Amino acid sequence: MYRPYLDDEAREYIDRYGHLGEDLALRVYTSHLLGRDPKLVLHGGGNTSVKTRVRELTGDEVDVLYVKGSGWDLSDIEPKGFPACRLSRLLRLTELETLSDEDMVAQLRGQMLDPNSPTPSVEALLHALIPHKFVDHTHANAVLSILDRPDSQTLVQEVWQGRVLLLPYVMPGFVLARAVRAIVDQLDGVDALLLDKHGIFTWGSSAQESYERMIAAVAKAEAWLAARRQHHVSTANDRPLAARRKALSRITPRLRGALAKATSGTDGRMVVLVSDHPDLYEIACSDRLQDLVQRGPITPDHVLRTRPFPLVVDADGSPEALEQAVAEWGERYHAWVDRGIAARGIEVKRLDALPRVVFVKNQGALFLGKTIAEAMIVRDVVEQSARVVIDIANDGEYRPVSETDLFDIEYWSLEQAKLKRQASKPGRLARRVALVTGAASGIGLATAEAMLAEGAHVLVVDRAGERLEAEHAELAKKYGARVAWALADLEKTEDARAAVSACVSAFGGLDILVSNAGSAPAGLLDEEEGELALERSVRTNLLSHQWIARAAAEVMQAQGLGGVLLFNASKAAFNPGPAFGPYAIPKAALVALMRQLAIDLGKHGIRSNAVNADRIRTRLFDGGVLAARAKARGLSEEQYFRANLLSRETTAEDVAEAFVYLATAEATTGCVLTVDGGNAAAFPR
Numbered sequence: 001m002y003r004p005y006l007d008d009e010a011r012e013y014i015d016r017y018g019h020l021g022e023d024l025a026l027r028v029y030t031s032h033l034l035g036r037d038p039k040l041v042l043h044g045g046g047n048t049s050v051k052t053r054v055r056e057l058t059g060d061e062v063d064v065l066y067v068k069g070s071g072w073d074l075s076d077i078e079p080k081g082f083p084a085c086r087l088s089r090l091l092r093l094t095e096l097e098t099l100s101d102e103d104m105v106a107q108l109r110g111q112m113l114d115p116n117s118p119t120p121s122v123e124a125l126l127h128a129l130i131p132h133k134f135v136d137h138t139h140a141n142a143v144l145s146i147l148d149r150p151d152s153q154t155l156v157q158e159v160w161q162g163r164v165l166l167l168p169y170v171m172p173g174f175v176l177a178r179a180v181r182a183i184v185d186q187l188d189g190v191d192a193l194l195l196d197k198h199g200i201f202t203w204g205s206s207a208q209e210s211y212e213r214m215i216a217a218v219a220k221a222e223a224w225l226a227a228r229r230q231h232h233v234s235t236a237n238d239r240p241l242a243a244r245r246k247a248l249s250r251i252t253p254r255l256r257g258a259l260a261k262a263t264s265g266t267d268g269r270m271v272v273l274v275s276d277h278p279d280l281y282e283i284a285c286s287d288r289l290q291d292l293v294q295r296g297p298i299t300p301d302h303v304l305r306t307r308p309f310p311l312v313v314d315a316d317g318s319p320e321a322l323e324q325a326v327a328e329w330g331e332r333y334h335a336w337v338d339r340g341i342a343a344r345g346i347e348v349k350r351l352d353a354l355p356r357v358v359f360v361k362n363q364g365a366l367f368l369g370k371t372i373a374e375a376m377i378v379r380d381v382v383e384q385s386a387r388v389v390i391d392i393a394n395d396g397e398y399r400p401v402s403e404t405d406l407f408d409i410e411y412w413s414l415e416q417a418k419l420k421r422q423a424s425k426p427g428r429l430a431r432r433v434a435l436v437t438g439a440a441s442g443i444g445l446a447t448a449e450a451m452l453a454e455g456a457h458v459l460v461v462d463r464a465g466e467r468l469e470a471e472h473a474e475l476a477k478k479y480g481a482r483v484a485w486a487l488a489d490l491e492k493t494e495d496a497r498a499a500v501s502a503c504v505s506a507f508g509g510l511d512i513l514v515s516n517a518g519s520a521p522a523g524l525l526d527e528e529e530g531e532l533a534l535e536r537s538v539r540t541n542l543l544s545h546q547w548i549a550r551a552a553a554e555v556m557q558a559q560g561l562g563g564v565l566l567f568n569a570s571k572a573a574f575n576p577g578p579a580f581g582p583y584a585i586p587k588a589a590l591v592a593l594m595r596q597l598a599i600d601l602g603k604h605g606i607r608s609n610a611v612n613a614d615r616i617r618t619r620l621f622d623g624g625v626l627a628a629r630a631k632a633r634g635l636s637e638e639q640y641f642r643a644n645l646l647s648r649e650t651t652a653e654d655v656a657e658a659f660v661y662l663a664t665a666e667a668t669t670g671c672v673l674t675v676d677g678g679n680a681a682a683f684p685r
């Protein structure tokens with residue numbers, strides 16, 4: 001069930017990377033084999049190395065350790081992700097009695113042949129010490145299912161029959177390297193080194209041997225677990241999946257609000273991701289398991305993603321009850337940090353007191369992040385870990401690394417630095433969720449992109465499915481999972497609601513609605529055709545905005561964090577054109593709708609504003625509309641776009657900027673912002 005080592009695949013890696021040395025090429029190959037199985041390692045976990053000899057520019061040959069570099073993931077690591085360090089110097093370092101983390105990193109960097117390489121893994125010294133060519137390290141679930149127990153020492157003998165060596169838990173880094181140094185002679189007689197509550201190391205003279213030893217050792221643990229699992233009865237009840245999903249999405253906006261309010265003074269808005277994974281459901285349904293997940297993650301590394309313990313809430317908790325629960329979690333977390341500080345006698349800069357994992361009793365789990373990418377990592381880690389906790393709880397006691405040891409990792413200066421380096425500068429809309437309609441082209445597309453560029457998470461909505469998918473794919477290349485899409489025909493109330501629900505499912509809530517979709521029908525109102533066009537346009541250009549605004553406002557009120565409703569009005573609302581009644585009249589009413597919502601929703605902190613744009617080259621002008629409008633004004637098409645006080649053509653990007661501004665203008669509501677190059681006849685009044 002694990003990926004086999006295949007000679008054909010190995011040859012492909014040698015073809016691709018062999019010019020850098022066959023050892024390194026194969027090191028990349030089996031790192032990918034390990035990294036691409038979530039049951040072995042996840043998201044930057046684990047590390048690998050190879051000892052080899054390289055020729056320097058001077059022609060001198062030198063023994064080096066290629067070891068995984070910081071910031072790389074085993075699933076997609078490339079040769080440049082393995083810094084080469086002088087092996088003899090690394091071994092000399094392990095002779096020191098003590099070495100601070102910072103000094104160790106400086107020393108490791110100092111031994112790199114190429115100063116532009118990434119910083120070597122903090123386990124580089126341990127890798128150097130193991131006297132074999134290839135070394136693999138993982139946090140395999142099955143192995144942790146044995147190690148995270150009080151009687152792990154006895155069980156290790158039972159499972160591996162003396163073929164492994166077990167080291168008691170010590171902090172990764174120099175201390176662990178020293179502990180390995182003390183027992184390195186004993187590695188000869190065994191196939192693997194286990195680190196209690198942490199993971200497993202294997203080694204070999206070839207990449208294949210080291211990898212296959214890893215898989216064989218993990219398989220032994222799995223076979224042992226499988227035999228025990230036969231007696232296991234699931235504690236989960238069987239509530240239908242759809243009902244659970246619904247309950248989880250109902251609580252999501254409320255929870256998002258409670259979390260943000262708990263961090264007064266700072267912006268604690270989080271993105272919330274729902275999981276209906278069956279293992280998490282099983283935990284959510286069992287009081288006993290809920291207690292166990294409070295004991296910490298399955299391997300200490302995970303604390304950096306998950307925090308030391310989750311928040312547990314009731315599915316039908318009121319906003320006040322949720323706020324209370326979040327506040328209590330914060331107190332508990334601070335007390336946890338206080339105990340760590342007291343135990344270690346150190347000063348730390350506290351992390352935010354917000355959970356990253358929330359169990360909703362009897363329903364499932366939610367995952368939080370400042371970005372969706374963070375939340376997805378937390379989800380992956382916890383979904384994988386759940387089986388370990390369940391397996392152990394099934395026939396034993398779950399006892400992962402101790403509280404103080406976990407504190408050491410959460411407040412490890414090196415890890416803090418690593419996380420800080422990854423965090424990019426937040427934009428003006430960071431941690432905000434926006435929904436943009438009519439987003440497959442023109443103003444909607446430009447606005448979606450402008451908001452993404454400011455750090456927002458954006459759901460792009462349109463009825464033009466193919467175009468929307470294509471544009472989404474383009475945006476996703478640049479903004480990743482921060483942009484999601486949903487197909488909707490907003491002239492149907494149920495589609496408007498579904499679009500808002502899709503936004504909650506994707507990101508956990510909604511802060512900014514850009515209600516932009518519309519059409520531009522023309523016609524004379526003294527003719528039946530014009531009258532019918534007006535009737536249809538009232539649906540498209542007025543009611544559809546009301547429907548989605550209402551659905552959005554409901555989510556915003558559930559969050560209790562205010563919100564922004566933004567509408568794309570038109571200068572036609574103020575300065576109608578000849579034979580354009582079916583367009584101008586609903587647009588004028590849309591401005592009235594915007595003002596009414598500003599009045600009615602102000603008490604909830606929900607702002608309502610419109611952008612009044614004119615003559616933007618968009619699809620509204622397709623199908624002969626442009627020629628007709630220009631002719632109606634007696635202008636050429638080119639003149640038509642520049643016929644304003646500034647003689648400047650206004651672009652979709654200009655309008656997008658105005659929407660971004662209004663999304664951030666905390667003191668502005670009931671406002672029409674004009675973006676048209678200047679048109680005295682259309683000044684709002």
Ligand code: ZN
Nearest residue numbers: 046139198199
């Ligand atoms: Zn590890």
